[in-house]
Amino acid sequence: MNKKQLSERDICTKFITPALKEAGWNIQTQIREEVSFTDGRIYVRGKLYTRGAKKRADYILYYKPNIPIAVIEAKDNKHSVNAGMQQALGYAETLDIPFVFSSNGDAFLFHDRTVKDGDIETELPLNTFPSPEQLWLKYKAFKDIADEVDPIVAQDYFADGSGRSPRYYQQIAVNRTVETIAKNEGDNRHLLVMATGTGKTYAAFQIIYRLWKSGLKKRILFLADRTALIDQTIRGDFRHFKEAATVIKNKKIDTAYNIYLALYQGLSDNNNNDAYKQFSPDFFDLIIVDECHRGSAREDSKWREILDYFAGATHVGLTATPKETKDVSSSEYFGDPLYTYSLKQGIDDGFLAPYKVIKVTLDVDAEGWRPPKGFKDKDGNPVEDRIYNRSDFDKNIVIDERRTLVAEKITEFLKGSGRFSKTIVFCVDIEHAEGMRTALANANADEVARSSKYVMQITGDNEEGKRHLDSFISPSEPYPVIATTSKLMSTGVDAQTCKLIVLDSNIGSMTEFKQIIGRGTRINEDYGKNYFTIMDFRNVTALFADKEFDGDPVRVKDAVQDDDISGTEDEADDALLIDDLTGETVEFPDPETPDVSFVAEETEEYRTRRKVNVNGVEVVILKERVQYMGHDGKIITESLRDYTRANIRSACATLDAFLSKWKQADKKRAIVDELEEHGILFAALQEEIGSDFDPFDLICHIAYEQKPLTRRERAEQVRKRDYFTRYGDLARNVIDALLEKYADDGLADLENPAIITLDPIKQLGTAPEIIRAFGGKAAYDEAIHDLTEELYAV
Template sequence: MIDKNLTEEDVKFRYISPAIEAKGWTKDSIFMEQRVKFTDGKINLHGNFVHREKPKFADYILYINKATPIAIIEAKDANHSVSHGLQQAMEYAKMLDVKFAFSSNGEGFAMHDFLTGEEQIFGLDEFPTRDELIARYKREINDGDGLTEKEEAVINQPFCTGQNIFPPRYYQRNAVNRTVDFIARGQDRVLLVMATGTGKTYTAFQIIWRLLKSGLNKKVLYLADRNILVDQSIQQDFRPLEKDIHKIDYSKDKDKPEELLAYKVYFALYQQLIGQNGAKNYEELFPNPEYFDLVIVDECHRGSAKDDSSWRTILDYFSSATHIGMTATPKETRYQSSISYFGEPVYTYSLKNGIDDGFLAPFKVINITTNIGDEWRPLKGQTDIYGNVIEDRIYNNSDYDYNIVIEDRHREVAEEITKYLKSTDRMAKTIVFCANEDHAELMRVALTNANADMCKNNPDYVVRITGSDEYGKGKLDYFISVSSKYPVIATTSKLLSTGVDCKMVKLIVLDQQIGSMTEFKQIIGRGTRLRPNEGKLSFSVMDFRNVTRLFADPDWDGPVEIDPNYPSQPSFCPVCGQSPCVCPPTEPKPCHVCGQIPCVCEQPPKQLKPVVDKDGCSVKVINKVVSVYDTNGKLLRTESITDYTKKNIVDTYATIETFTSRWKELKKKGEMAEMLKEVGIDLSALKHEQGMDDVDDFDFICHIAYGKKTLTRRERAEQVKKRDVFSKYGEMAQAVLVALLDKYMNEGISELENLSVLKNDPFRQIGSPATIAKLFGGKDGYLEAVNELKELIYNVA
């Protein structure tokens, strides 16, 4: 029996580590790591406060090699049973995709085998050797069929490492290992689903690296539909393969067939391979359809797998190759399915997973309603700015900027965005998603006028970035750059909704109708990237069209749980009357005049949308709901941070008497502030927000939670000074206590509780900390005097 008083760390050091190291799992090799952090800890939002939970650690991870973990061990102290930590070990094993989970209390081991479902308990000296456990893994894997020769080759191939290449996070390693394993087993269609901001391109690079280096693949085609996706990938994640990479340019490559075939990895836009008017550039460039043995389809939700897509012809031409589809949002509709083409995802890491692990930024939602949001009807005979009579019907959010333009609405939206930025950060990168390109231009003008002071300093403070705006597209690289300040606000319609790596976006504004969950997830994904070093730990979504009702959709995988009273506005089909529509798909019909599909008749001039000026319709924000989250991820729809603080304190200390009693028990009063920080309450920040910086923590808590009148620190200190409480000490000791009171008065109770304060002025003028302590008969006497001083401070009524 081992000593029950030993801590978990003692048990690991004395018993568990020697037991597993004796079996070949040595810490000075690649086969074992201790205390491995594999999540960063979820970030919680409480009003304007940000709080990160503790990360997850594995006590031990055992490896076949650095690319392939095989087991996890969870340690507990000797007061627990051998198997007490097994459930936790199993939870972590599932996250890390390992096949054996162990727990130990120093007296023995408990094991769960995920390959067979069996569990067993055995002695401390019976832990399997490295060779035994790896042999067991190779024997039991694939339902007992064991590893193939190709699987062995790819398992033995390490990840690409280097000075500027970060090691894979646990889920990236899982995604790579799952993918290469499925390909090694002969699966030729693979779907990988990873949330925006979780490193899909990095994962794709490591997949390609290991498949090339292991010899399973020799020629790779990487397909995308936007130049920026290709260029970002080549310049960043794929840099270690730069000598083997070629970006296809049909106009140049068609005349250099021999040079074209000299590479291993080819990046191409679909448009370059398809060509104009149904041309098949891919056949001309690569006459052998079996030239590529691996094709990766980036952002595969955008149409590449559609049966009727022109892009599909490329996949069909290179059909003998393995096809990997990569997306954050697999698209599943009656007309298109990523899964029907690529199969069920081999690995999924969702937005919810990323936020729970602390790798993605959480967000709050600001839902804004205007006086015309639900309904606006023109007066009888009302005309627009062109003098045309406006159709007499009810207009709402689905009409504004689609069927009718309300000029004053642009001003009000721009002013609300500006008001938010002024209250937070004027330089926070912001994307405003608009109904169309015209609307994006109108919003650019409105935001420029609302931020004239900033635009005076730099006219690129607000820029329209859309597909047809060459100036705006030229500013895209600057907008997404972490180091570039400008542009700050980008108005867009579709261009920034997917695929663009917007690392520093802190505000996403929704001012367009979004009916597609895929598009909605992609847009939310523009803000999810974390940049802690640059101060980005969260972002906000400002919604002017009630688009965030989609959070209530069962298909949403984010951390949001909507208040049951939150109004839902499903879109009902005008034909079948159901939501979603269940009408059968209709085929396009020939024009009744020319008989063509599509019609080739001469079209009349495009009719202008009616435009209503401020005199015709004045717009005001009438309601604003800010959604924040508690520590359990529940949505607190209208709860303020003061309400949240009160609730947390009162839930713990039901009355002011119980709180006061607990306060007196604390040896260091600063501990209370630290305890509150653990649930996301920053007392100093909240006091500053309330204009109560000069109030003591005790008084502030009593005020917030129990409605008690506050005293300032100065008032408490002055009342202590009025009492004859220092006369028992000598003159110099009295001077020390008065100086301590002044420190408390100006900076707070923590200054009294910190011995290092004696190294600063005015105490340095009296003497060293040791000299000052002697004035009170030594260190214990000094600490006793400080505790007495604290009691006096808090005995003031």
């Protein structure tokens, strides 16, 4: 056997896998080959998108199904034994795996990430690969896991037989949390930061399950501040707890359960009727706090009293947006995050939907509006003579024409992208949401005539709208399509198929901004949701450029900070909260809760606060631009051509370099696939430049400013050269048919071996007859190669 002639897969099958089995690794439960651990980033340009390549490890080894312990990168024998090490190390860092190997079938290079002094890399013969127990002992020593903690750390995940298992980042979050709690090193407060849409609740379920099943934690409380969060949780992953779990309602306590789900409001109120005191302070030994950046982050909040009462329990905070200001700190209470999985990382991995931004600038917003002398409002009262700007509109003054234009712009987008694309319009307050519902109903009169639920106001005070919130969230329910809201839908709403988020509110809070963006980040490919669009009328997306947008949380509480972006006037307008289940007014002094605009209609402040309403004002769009998310997670304004040129030139700096790469490629389609994996959308380019052009010509034209030829022009050039006269009649007829096929369909079909079985080629003869006409398979392949070279002759 000549190893040099074997493929990488043959090396795995004949040398690496047998070495692993000989070392004691179970091929059924401990060895996984060709493991894709990301979904491949989605790239968006225009209305089109493509997925990039998935990250895939050749081998991941598991001590237990929940504990990945080693990664192996294989190469064929033409490479050295250490050729795959850098790639493997990159995977290991992402996957939080300590032991890394590369192999070419001759030996293993072992990189031990747990080594602090001495040789970090050693070469091992094939027959000396470490056993599972050897690596597990090294793992435990590295993680400082004592023998008595071993059963807790090794406790299996919950498995329901569906084949569902945690994604790699969920696995890291769960394992780090379980290991930290199991070691019990004196700190009983912990924080996990995971972007919206990445499955925090599923991770929480697995943490609770493993700690409960191992016997370490016997009574657990899952604490939230929104009814929707509790309802989604008990109906979702927590349903597997069955009779062991209960939801605390109406402040009725039954101590017979193991797992409790509760609202803060269900455990406490302002009248000292604190239901949580029916439990003894040591009743719970684990408390999971969902969305912990909200009420519980404040030292002086009523909600913090509940956590302080159960101070002896282990507290784990979950959030996508840790709150870190001069007054409030999630990390001061919960500690620095055990693990952070950001929005940017989720998009890079392809687990979260990317976004494009349509930024619309209205003249009155950019330049301000000053009423002419003697101008009166709709009630006939004089309008104060001053300049009104973006922060005034819909809060202090309402311009009918502005709302109409915003509604028309939203409708124009939906008519171009899909009238039934679920849309959330974020407004300044409840009155603005009411007004936008009317403006959107008028702009979409045709659809509203079919169903009055096409546009609905879904706010904390609107019972009819709240009843349809579940229908809006459900992918299978067509209505409502457009939801106007203020704060209700900014968090805790699992809107899987939301394709358009409209920002027509003056959002200054980074926390709120992240939560709002999170409404669109879920992917649901079954319903065509692969990316979403943000339509910004208030320049809110300028927050994307803020260093806080997707960085790790930094503790700044008690620091001097004059430019605190999170303490805006919009958040502190009201301290009253209407519970979204009961409709009761609850007073919790927490200005950062996302529900702050749910002001009870009957309050004097709401009744007396007056907005000036005017009409007869001309409002026009000054500027509109489309922005995309770049490779580094930053928003960029760039044309499709500029984007394509930059990406192609990063791979091939010159035309000569590209032509050389194209000529040397066995299959031209491979180059096209590679470029598409890096975000080049040839379908979008053909839509903009012309569908008759081959990817080769699109590349040469856009990246290197060459004159493009259509596919038919290239085919005719080959015919004029009469290059294939050396073949017989049948072969020449096949070549002519192939040229015609190319002119119609492009290079993909030309390089496909099955093309001779398709019309019109198959009309000329059977596949064996066609192959024989060229003198055999090798001669046919050579003819196709020559034909390709002739087509792309420069």
